[in-house]
Amino acid sequence: MPKRKIAVVITARPSYSRVKTVLQAIQEHPYLELQLVVAASALLERYGAAVNYIEKDGFIIAAKVFNVLEGENLTAAAKTTGIGILELSTVFDNLKPDIVVTVADRFETMATAISASYMNIPLAHIQGGEVTGNIDEKVRHSITKLADYHFVASENAKERVLKLGENPDFVFNTGCPSIDIASAILKVKTLNFNPYQKYGGVGAAPDLSQGYFVVMQHPVTTEYQDSRKHIEETLLAVSELNLPTLWFWPNVDAGADGTSTGIRSFREKNKLENVHFFKNMEGDDFLVLLHNAIGLIGNSSVGIRECAYLGVPVINIGTRQNRRDRGENVMDVSYNKTEIIAAVATILQNGKAPVSSVYGGGKSGNAIAHLLATLPLQFHKTISY
Numbered sequence: 086m087p088k089r090k091i092a093v094v095i096t097a098r099p100s101y102s103r104v105k106t107v108l109q110a111i112q113e114h115p116y117l118e119l120q121l122v123v124a125a126s127a128l129l130e131r132y133g134a135a136v137n138y139i140e141k142d143g144f145i146i147a148a149k150v151f152n153v154l155e156g157e158n159l160t161a162a163a164k165t166t167g168i169g170i171l172e173l174s175t176v177f178d179n180l181k182p183d184i185v186v187t188v189a190d191r192f193e194t195m196a197t198a199i200s201a202s203y204m205n206i207p208l209a210h211i212q213g214g215e216v217t218g219n220i221d222e223k224v225r226h227s228i229t230k231l232a233d234y235h236f237v238a239s240e241n242a243k244e245r246v247l248k249l250g251e252n253p254d255f256v257f258n259t260g261c262p263s264i265d266i267a268s269a270i271l272k273v274k275t276l277n278f279n280p281y282q283k284y285g286g287v288g289a290a291p292d293l294s295q296g297y298f299v300v301m302q303h304p305v306t307t308e309y310q311d312s313r314k315h316i317e318e319t320l321l322a323v324s325e326l327n328l329p330t331l332w333f334w335p336n337v338d339a340g341a342d343g344t345s346t347g348i349r350s351f352r353e354k355n356k357l358e359n360v361h362f363f364k365n366m367e368g369d370d371f372l373v374l375l376h377n378a379i380g381l382i383g384n385s386s387v388g389i390r391e392c393a394y395l396g397v398p399v400i401n402i403g404t405r406q407n408r409r410d411r412g413e414n415v416m417d418v419s420y421n422k423t424e425i426i427a428a429v430a431t432i433l434q435n436g437k438a439p440v441s442s443v444y445g446g447g448k449s450g451n452a453i454a455h456l457l458a459t460l461p462l463q464f465h466k467t468i469s470y
Contacts, residue, residue: 133365260445
């Protein structure tokens with residue numbers, strides 16, 4: 086029996102963290118062959134060069150696709166997607182995979198879905214069926230309609246995919262693969278590495294021994310014109326609080342230039358003696374950092390997913406994660422310095438949050454690999470509407 090060739094496309098640093106255990110499970114499966122394709126911002130140094138961590142983890146990359154158009158605006162995002170369709174179509178033609186796997190909802194993932202669908206290659210989608218209310222939701226639901234297999238992360242997500250008319254025989258609640266890593270991190274009760282020494286970065290080096298916050302705030306594509314104003318409110322709050330803070334650089338979405346410029350400008354005018362900035366960090370180390378933090382501030386989905394499982398308190402700012410399933414660890418605030426400071430005070434008073442398994446229990450990677458090996462190969466819809 087020949088091995089099935091599974092092409093998994095990674096387009097950004099969060100995507101790799103999301104599916105690392107899936108890649109491992111595919112690689113170890115006796116009837117699967119991993120064809121790893123790395124594209125878009127996952128290849129770029131300014132966004133953390135996730136490709137370096139992928140290679141360090143021992144994965145062999147079958148193809149690299151450089152398709153990011155500079156500009157960090159809506160036009161650049163649309164053109165980046167278009168270039169991705171052109172380049173990935175060539176990659177798939179060369180690799181001839183049996184199944185293509187695309188991850189989550191970043192705009193670049195649309196290129197993966199379109200290329201595979203138009204080339205009659207069965208498409209599997211991880212983390213469909215969720216809602217957020219921004220451009221990611223349009224992308225996510227569009228990929229659901231293009232995909233043949235759906236590996237969703239929660240029961241609510243499964244129900245939404247079914248309501249979109251997908252065949253229930255091909256919709257599976259596998260949980261979120263990132264929880265697989267988080268389940269192992271639960272045992273790590275201390276920060277077991279020096280982030281300054283291991284990852285460099287810039288800024289102050291506050292003492293972390295008495296606790297620290299992590300900040301990860303991205304621009305919102307439907308509000309990208311206000312990204313600088315949004316980040317300035319967070320900067321003002323963090324500066325005024327003067328607590329040890331480890332801040333991670335934003336992703337490549339439209340508005341990232343405003344976010345980055347806002348950070349740089351604020352740093353030039355203020356000493357920020359309590360803040361250190363990083364571009365990226367290995368997935369395991371990042372979760373250890375979060376697990377041992379006082380809390381997370383920003384709008385990253387890691388606050389909704391992994392932090393729920395780890396019981397890390399989260400201050401979720403703005404609209405980026407609207408309506409997404411969440412545990413009791415999340416406090417929602419607007420882009421407002423005063424609200425952020427008040428939420429921090431609540432976390433300092435209450436401590437750790439209750440843990441939640443809303444996104445699974447830590448066995449997603451193996452479940453997805455098993456399905457990829459056993460599902461019938463198909464690239465057409467079999468349900469009537």
